[in-house]
Amino acid sequence: MPHQELRWEAVLWAAGHRVTRQRALILDAVCAGQGHTSLGDVYARVRRADRSIDRSTVYRALHLFVDLGLVLTADTGGGETYYEIKKPHPHHHLVCRRCGDEQEIGAAAMRAVTDHVSREHGFQVATDHLVLFGRCRACRDADGV
Numbered sequence: 001m002p003h004q005e006l007r008w009e010a011v012l013w014a015a016g017h018r019v020t021r022q023r024a025l026i027l028d029a030v031c032a033g034q035g036h037t038s039l040g041d042v043y044a045r046v047r048r049a050d051r052s053i054d055r056s057t058v059y060r061a062l063h064l065f066v067d068l069g070l071v072l073t074a075d076t077g078g079g080e081t082y083y084e085i086k087k088p089h090p091h092h093h094l095v096c097r098r099c100g101d102e103q104e105i106g107a108a109a110m111r112a113v114t115d116h117v118s119r120e121h122g123f124q125v126a127t128d129h130l131v132l133f134g135r136c137r138a139c140r141d142a143d144g145v
């Protein structure tokens, strides 16, 4: 499981949080998303394993994992937040609105933009995980544009 590489128990302990079976289940449920997963998806997976866990417990645990840097979030722009197990390499996502295909791109692709914003506006961008929507190559080819 990819999240085992995170030594998440040690991270929780170090921050003064208990390692509980519920938290383990919730982190497993994020992991099972194999990439991006929504709060609703995580909740549904957790409930399959333990029906006593409520939605607010899942929500609070996800926020704790995000605060501790174990889980990444990305705003999809449609009011939904994606959760994902933190990966060792910074990256962004390209999501095709037509076919739903997702690809990852390296952080360097956005660096030119954030460097420009820093230079021109004196603003240091902290957003390091973006979901960009559009149309993939295959769909553009199919559409002939």
Ligand SMILES: [Zn+2]
Binding pocket: 072, 084, 091, 092, 093, 129
């Ligand atoms: Zn991601």
Ligand SMILES: [Zn+2]
Binding pocket: 096, 097, 098, 099, 100, 101, 135, 136, 137, 138, 139, 140
């Ligand atoms: Zn597509």
